[in-house]
Amino acid sequence: MTKRRPDLPPNAHGWAGFRFSAAIAEGAFRLQQCAECGAVAYPPREVCGACLSDQLVWRAAPERGRILAVTQALASLHPFYQAFQRERPVTFASVALADGPTLIAALPLGPADVGSSVRLYARLD
Numbered sequence: 001m002t003k004r005r006p007d008l009p010p011n012a013h014g015w016a017g018f019r020f021s022a023a024i025a026e027g028a029f030r031l032q033q034c035a036e037c038g039a040v041a042y043p044p045r046e047v048c049g050a051c052l053s054d055q056l057v058w059r060a061a062p063e064r065g066r067i068l069a070v071t072q073a074l075a076s077l078h079p080f081y082q083a084f085q086r087e088r089p090v091t092f093a094s095v096a097l098a099d100g101p102t103l104i105a106a107l108p109l110g111p112a113d114v115g116s117s118v119r120l121y122a123r124l125d
Contacts, residue, residue, distance in 0.1 A: 016044035019058065021124065029063070029122035031101065032056040042101035065095035067116045068102060095120065 016032065020043075023030045032041040036053035047054050072089040091107040095118060105120060112118065 014044075014046060016046055016056075020044040023058070024122040024124055027122075029061045029120065030058045031061040033059050040097075040099045040101050042097075042103055061120075061122075062098045063120050065097045065103075065105075065118055065120055067112055067114055067118060068094040068096050069114060070094075070107070070111055072111070093118070 020030070032044055033039070033056065034041065034048035034051060034053050035055035035057055037048060037051040039048055039050035041049060041056060045056070048056060070091060070093045072091050074089050091110050091112075093105055093107050093112065094102055095105045096102045097120075105118070107118070
């Protein structure tokens with residue numbers, strides 16, 4: 001059994017995750033939408049979580065969302081994230097997008113109020 005390198009992210013990605021990351025590397029924030037039922041998928045997946053269709057197409061994601069909850073991370077126990085210790089505490093928020101999905105986002109300016117509108121920027125770690 002091969003030991004996992006501690007400087008790599010903790011989870012492996014499937015093709016959908018790699019495609020999501022590739023779009024972000026190009027400066028684009030895209031999400032999958034089911035061509036059968038219209039559901040928007042996040043995180044990226046192989047089949048629609050609503051109807052199990054494999055007809056997922058990539059489209060531009062909305063740049064705005066609404067904060068549902070906020071928390072701060074003071075430390076990380078995973079070696080990959082130790083590099084971010086100089087930026088602590090890191091504020092994270094659950095953000096509801098206009099078209100349905102909720103995602104976790106880092107808030108670079110610190111805490112914000114629940115219910116606030118935020119503009120989203122996609123960046124690689």
